[in-house]
Amino acid sequence: SHHDHIGYMRQALELARKSPPKPTNYRVGALLVDAKTNTILASGYTLECEGNTHAEQSCLIKLSEAHKLPEEELGAILPEDTVLYTTVEPCFMRLSGNLPCVQRILRLGKAIKTVYVGVKEPEKFVGENNGRRQLEDAGIMVVLVEGMEKEILEVATTGHIKEG
Ligand SMILES: Nc1nc(=O)c(N)c(NC[C@H](O)[C@H](O)[C@H](O)COP(=O)(O)O)[nH]1
Ligand SMILES: [Zn+2]
Numbered sequence: 001s002h003h004d005h006i007g008y009m010r011q012a013l014e015l016a017r018k019s020p021p022k023p024t025n026y027r028v029g030a031l032l033v034d035a036k037t038n039t040i041l042a043s044g045y046t047l048e049c050e051g052n053t054h055a056e057q058s059c060l061i062k063l064s065e066a067h068k069l070p071e072e073e074l075g076a077i078l079p080e081d082t083v084l085y086t087t088v089e090p091c092f093m094r095l096s097g098n099l100p101c102v103q104r105i106l107r108l109g110k111a112i113k114t115v116y117v118g119v120k121e122p123e124k125f126v127g128e129n130n131g132r133r134q135l136e137d138a139g140i141m142v143v144l145v146e147g148m149e150k151e152i153l154e155v156a157t158t159g160h161i162k163e164g
Contacts, residue, residue: 005145008033008085009118011043013152016055016087019046021159024095024125028088028156030055032063035113036081042066054094056086056101075108082112087152089117089142092131102131106138114141118152124160 008031015029025046032041044058053061063078064071084090090101105112121129132142 002145004038005085005116005143006147009087009116009145009148009152011040012055012085012087013118013148013155015043015045016152016155018048019055022047023159023161025052025054025159026088026121026156027158028055028086030059030084030086032059032078032112033083033085034079034081035083036079041078041082052096052098054091054101055088056084056090057104059084060104071104072107075111078108078111080113083114083116084112085116085145087118087148088156089119089121089129090115090131090135091121091126092129092134093126095125100131102134105135105140110139112140114143116143116145118145119149119156120144122153122157 012029012031016027019027029045031043042059042063044055046055048058049061060071067077092100092102135142
């Protein structure tokens with residue numbers, strides 16, 4: 001139910017608050033959840049893992065380390081009802097040139113069934129984010145969990161220079 005989604009999105013937002021503010025990215029929190037058993041498989045926040053990492057990417061890196069598998073092979077071990085919660089929708093392009101999280105999700109095949117997002121990505125860095133379309137074309141549902149947009153964006157943009 002929406003209530004459960006809000007609960008997980010709140011947890012993801014708490015994770016986002018751990019991210020060190022930076023003017024060139026967003027502070028995001030993410031959870032990989034087994035929706036059948038309601039258990040958290042991995043959590044992550046922006047810059048948690050070594051290097052210039054995204055929240056969703058950090059979840060996958062941690063699972064990759066736990067299972068001693070390359071990230072792109074995690075589809076083999078993820079439960080069939082795996083879903084992703086992320087406070088900001090997965091990136092489709094990154095100014096750093098690193099592999100976007102939409103591609104990381106797509107290369108896992110059918111492993112991730114649904115992506116729950118707290119907000120669409122603002123157009124500040126890369127313009128209109130069309131990643132949602134790529135996910136849906138691959139049969140992955142993208143669901144906007146409404147009600148937390150303001151606080152998610154406040155946390156996401158803490159490191160940004162405020163105009164005016
Ligand atoms: N969903 C999502 N999770 C994150 O953890 C994060 N930082 C972003 N941010 C999206 C934004 O478009 C990119 O941060 C910029 O495009 C800069 O790219 P880098 O992050 O330096 O690779 N988006
Ligand atoms: Zn990303």
